[in-house]
Amino acid sequence: MDKKLLFIVNPRAGRTKSFAPLFDAVACFSKAGYLVKVFLTEGRGDATRAAAELGGAYDLVVCAGGDGTFNEMVSGLMQLPECPEVGYLPNGSTNDFAASLHLPATPLKAAESIVNGHPFYLDVGRHNDRYFAYVASFGAFTRSSYSVPQATKNALGHFAYILEGMKDLDSLRPYRCRVETGEETFEGEFIFGAVCNSTSLGGIMKLDPSRVQMDDGAFELLLLRMPKTAIDLQSLIAAISRMDYNGPGVIFRHVQQVTVTTDEDLPWSLDGEYAPSAPRVELRNLPGAIPLMLCR
Numbered sequence: 001m002d003k004k005l006l007f008i009v010n011p012r013a014g015r016t017k018s019f020a021p022l023f024d025a026v027a028c029f030s031k032a033g034y035l036v037k038v039f040l041t042e043g044r045g046d047a048t049r050a051a052a053e054l055g056g057a058y059d060l061v062v063c064a065g066g067d068g069t070f071n072e073m074v075s076g077l078m079q080l081p082e083c084p085e086v087g088y089l090p091n092g093s094t095n096d097f098a099a100s101l102h103l104p105a106t107p108l109k110a111a112e113s114i115v116n117g118h119p120f121y122l123d124v125g126r127h128n129d130r131y132f133a134y135v136a137s138f139g140a141f142t143r144s145s146y147s148v149p150q151a152t153k154n155a156l157g158h159f160a161y162i163l164e165g166m167k168d169l170d171s172l173r174p175y176r177c178r179v180e181t182g183e184e185t186f187e188g189e190f191i192f193g194a195v196c197n198s199t200s201l202g203g204i205m206k207l208d209p210s211r212v213q214m215d216d217g218a219f220e221l222l223l224l225r226m227p228k229t230a231i232d233l234q235s236l237i238a239a240i241s242r243m244d245y246n247g248p249g250v251i252f253r254h255v256q257q258v259t260v261t262t263d264e265d266l267p268w269s270l271d272g273e274y275a276p277s278a279p280r281v282e283l284r285n286l287p288g289a290i291p292l293m294l295c296r
């Protein structure tokens with residue numbers, strides 16, 4: 001009997017609007033013995049609903065889109081009692097997460113990698129009652145990623161994040177909060193905080209790949225303290241570009257859980273998608289929650 005594949009496609013993701021490469025991917029799935037059901041998303045939340053409501057009846061659930069679509073699909077799959085096999089055809093404007101996983105860039109190659117692949121048990125992050133696949137962050141570089149209009153993001157890709165994120169001292173907004181890891185507590189004013197499972201954040205910040213594992217049940221916590229002077233800001237940016245996490249104002253730790261408490265309005269970004277402020281946010285690692293099919 002044919003295996004069943006649910007193919008969730010965000011038709012608006014990324015720069016190119018041609019469906020031809022996705023058709024090649026569907027042909028590849030069919031050739032590999034899958035009966036393919038295509039689900040086109042029409043707006044925010046659709047990929048989550050499709051994965052949660054339909055995903056349980058499929059052997060393999062694949063999405064085509066950007067980081068936001070992948071996040072939505074994962075959020076839906078996490079609501080199922082048992083997660084089916086999962087695939088990802090990166091087709092967005094930045095595809096940060098796909099780059100971290102070294103997924104093939106063309107839909108056909110990515111489809112081949114899924115049907116010939118083996119499960120890689122990817123950690124998933126929980127942010128109160130939401131989920132993230134590779135990064136939950138707040139602060140300087142975060143605001144930009146969800147305030148940039150989709151059209152600009154498609155046209156500028158990485159640069160939209162960079163230009164918006166790193167202006168000058170006056171444009172940096174410090175957030176007073178308390179960050180607890182279970183072992184340590186950090187308090188003060190931070191311009192940026194991230195809990196990530198990826199080597200690349202919004203295209204600007206690279207974490208040293210040798211220090212990041214996406215299936216180790218741990219996240220990387222990166223906190224940047226508010227610099228006091230423009231010179232401090234410059235040295236902070238320089239330290240991050242050198243991937244030097246020991247400099248003043250930089251906190252970098254491997255953690256399983258993080259709790260962030262604040263009295264301020266502290267909006268978050270989950271895989272580039274907006275999540276509202278909460279006085280207390282608990283971030284947990286769900287080890288190996290997603291069997292992501294890929295060739296390594």
Ligand SMILES: Nc1ncnc2c1ncn2[C@@H]1O[C@H](COP(=O)(O)OP(=O)(O)OP(=O)(O)O)[C@@H](O)[C@H]1O
Nearest residue numbers: 013014041042043044066067068069092093094095
């Ligand atoms: N038919 C649609 N029209 C408009 N927006 C949609 C549609 N379907 C889904 N969306 C929304 O599009 C948003 C962006 O999607 P996604 O992140 O996948 O693409 P991207 O922004 O091009 O890529 P990246 O995040 O990698 O830069 C998501 O929030 C998703 O909910």
